[in-house]
Amino acid sequence: MVFVIFLFLLFHSNGAFCRNCRTCGVEVDCAFATGLYLYHTDETVAGGANVMIEICRQVLDDVSRILAHQGKKLPNSISFSFDNSGENKNKFMICFQSHLVLADKFLDISVRFELSNNYLHMHFEIIFPNLRLFS
Amino acid sequence: MGHTHNHLDQEFSVLSRPIFKAEFIASPDALLKLYSTAHKDVRPLINRQIHAVADYTQYYAPFVHGKLKLVNNIIPLILHIRRHTLWGSTSMGDHQSVGYARFSVRHV
Numbered sequence: 001m002v003f004v005i006f007l008f009l010l011f012h013s014n015g016a017f018c019r020n021c022r023t024c025g026v027e028v029d030c031a032f033a034t035g036l037y038l039y040h041t042d043e044t045v046a047g048g049a050n051v052m053i054e055i056c057r058q059v060l061d062d063v064s065r066i067l068a069h070q071g072k073k074l075p076n077s078i079s080f081s082f083d084n085s086g087e088n089k090n091k092f093m094i095c096f097q098s099h100l101v102l103a104d105k106f107l108d109i110s111v112r113f114e115l116s117n118n119y120l121h122m123h124f125e126i127i128f129p130n131l132r133l134f135s
Numbered sequence: 136m137g138h139t140h141n142h143l144d145q146e147f148s149v150l151s152r153p154i155f156k157a158e159f160i161a162s163p164d165a166l167l168k169l170y171s172t173a174h175k176d177v178r179p180l181i182n183r184q185i186h187a188v189a190d191y192t193q194y195y196a197p198f199v200h201g202k203l204k205l206v207n208n209i210i211p212l213i214l215h216i217r218r219h220t221l222w223g224s225t226s227m228g229d230h231q232s233v234g235y236a237r238f239s240v241r242h243v
Binding site for chain 2: 021023028033035036037038039040041042044045046048049050051053054055058059062066084091092094095096097098099101102107108109110111112113
């Protein structure tokens with residue numbers, strides 16, 4: 001199972017009636033649960049590690065629910081691919097992932113922080129030019 | 136940039152179209168509706184607004200080493216977390232598996 005988590009910002013505006021919205025897109029590659037997952041937050045929800053951990057938790061819940069609907073379980077190994085930013089690369093996120101292992105949810109977790117914007121010649125960086133148009 | 140026409144490029148260009156066409160998006164729920172109807176065939180499996188977030192930093196604070204600095208090059212770009220067979224705790228190491236560092240997570 002591979003999670004690819006990437007962030008993009010929407011509707012950054014100083015208008016009086018505009019609300020800053022943020023969308024986190026997660027690409028999941030796991031059998032029946034393969035697809036695009038979108039999670040939205042706005043300015044009423046604080047950012048930082050809490051949001052990213054919550055999104056990871058919700059992704060795991062959603063994937064396990066979809067797999068359970070097909071009579072399947074979550075696999076033993078999981079691979080996260082994060083953007084190389086402070087929100088994802090912090091002690092609490094690693095603590096959450098270690099907690100998953102301690103709780104016997106997964107035997108093996110590999111984490112990659114390799115989604116540096118505009119530095120990788122892979123498909124992730126292609127997303128960002130389109131999404132910059134919104135900001 | 137943006138012209139390789141792979142699947143992610145195509146998916147997100149489709150998501151941007153209704154936003155540019157819309158004159159005014161009144162609420163986050165309207166944005167979710169735009170996203171859910173942007174794709175005709177391949178739609179997001181989950182499209183959800185997060186209204187509240189738990190305070191995970193406070194929850195994990197007692198289990199995090201206070202002096203552990205995870206900045207710059209201390210955390211490798213690729214790391215591996217698995218249960219250590221000898222100590223029974225989780226360990227964290229880089230992808231080269233050289234010199235595993237004990238990760239300070241206590242058993243709850």
